[in-house]
Amino acid sequence: MATIRRRNNKWQSIVRVVGYPQRTQSFTMKADAIAWSKQIELDIQRDLHNLKKIKYPTFKECLERYRDEIIVTKRSKEMESRLVKYILTEGFVNFPINKIDSSMLASYRDRALKSLKSSSVNRRLAIISHMFSIALKEWGYNLDNPVLHIRRPVNPEPRDRRFTKEELHKLLRGNRADPHMKFIIELALETAMRRSEIANIKPEHFTGTMLKIIKAKVKPRTIPLTKRAQQLLKDNLPIRKSANAILMMWKRLMKHYEIEDAHFHDLRHESICRLFTDKNLSVPEAQVISGHLEPRTLLKVYANIKAEDIVHKLG
Structure with a gap:
């Protein structure tokens, strides 16, 4: 009524x-x-469109099926499985999948934005959107994708955090971190590798001047190594810390040295900047090392560095 x-x-x-x-x-x-x-x-x-003739599963059942059949095949399965767990706590998941509309997801978006960053909300919406696409294309459900009819939050600008000489001196020469952690930090600066990529290095991946990155965010790649990176790997393999252990040690270092707003991933950004400033690599050459599929991110870093150079030239 x-x-x-x-x-x-x-x-x-x-x-x-x-x-x-x-x-x-x-x-x-x-x-x-x-x-x-x-x-x-x-x-x-x-019941427009004769939906009662089909017994539709609940949103929860579809999302669990998507997790077990689709997400499990992805490289990002651990992260996406955690996001699915969060989504399943929402009340609307108990409705049949055909009853989920854009207004319900818009309300979910607005609630989530009160406690999450826009990028986190967009990742959740991306999972929901892909689930609807799979349900339509592969599971035989005649459904509209409600995520396509709502406004997506605008992601913030990418981080542009650079480390000062004093900060890097503390991290590499200070007495708080153990030698293996110092090796990992310096290797990240030399190779622009991600934390998970470093944690998954095996001795057989290192061939002297090249390193095979088997487990990468996007796809496997082989990168050339600087002489310093070659020496670091010769002296310190195998890697003795997991990705989570690296993160925990990093957080303790930031607290101990009172370094603010610094993520381990910022070492990757610092390294990429150095590829342009210290090594004078082109964008395509830097792309081989960083593993970016799209050069746009690297172009933005390159443009920012060039803008700083122009300011110095202008006096």
Whole structure:
């Protein structure tokens, strides 16, 4: 049944039907609110598109199937599985998949943005969107993708954190970190490798002047090594810390040395900047080392560095 009430100088119509998500809309005129509620009730009774002829699973069942069949094959399966776990705590997951509409996901987006960054919310929405695409293309459900009809949060600008000489001196010459952690930090600066990529290095991946990165974020790659990187690997393999252990040690170092707003991933950015400033590599050459599929990120780093050079030339 529909409820019509006065709210914030408008007429709000609320339609509640057992087994269907609540529908709410506000209007300037009461007659419009009444007409809208009658139309929604009529649509539900007729169940447009004959959806009652098909027994649709719940959103929860579909998301769990997506996790077990699709996510499990991805390189990012651990991260995406955690995000699925968070999504499954939402109330709307218990509705049939065909009852999930754009207004419900827009409300979920707005709630999530109160406690999460826009990039985190976008990752969750991307999982939901891909699940709907799989349900349509591979599972035989005639569904519209509601994520395509809502505004996606705007991601923040990429981080541009550079380390000072004093900060790097503390990390590489200080007495807080053990020698193996210092090796990992210096290797990240020499190779622009990610934390997980460093943790997964095996002695057989190192061939003297080249290093095979088997487990990468996007796809495996082989990178050329500087002489310093070659020596570091000769002296310190095998890697004796997991990706999580590296992260925990990094956080303790930041706290001990009072270095603010510094992520381990910032070492990768620092290294890429040095490829342009110290090694004078071109964007395609730096791309071979960094593993970026798209050169746009590297072009932005390159453009920022060149802008700083121009300022110095202008005096």
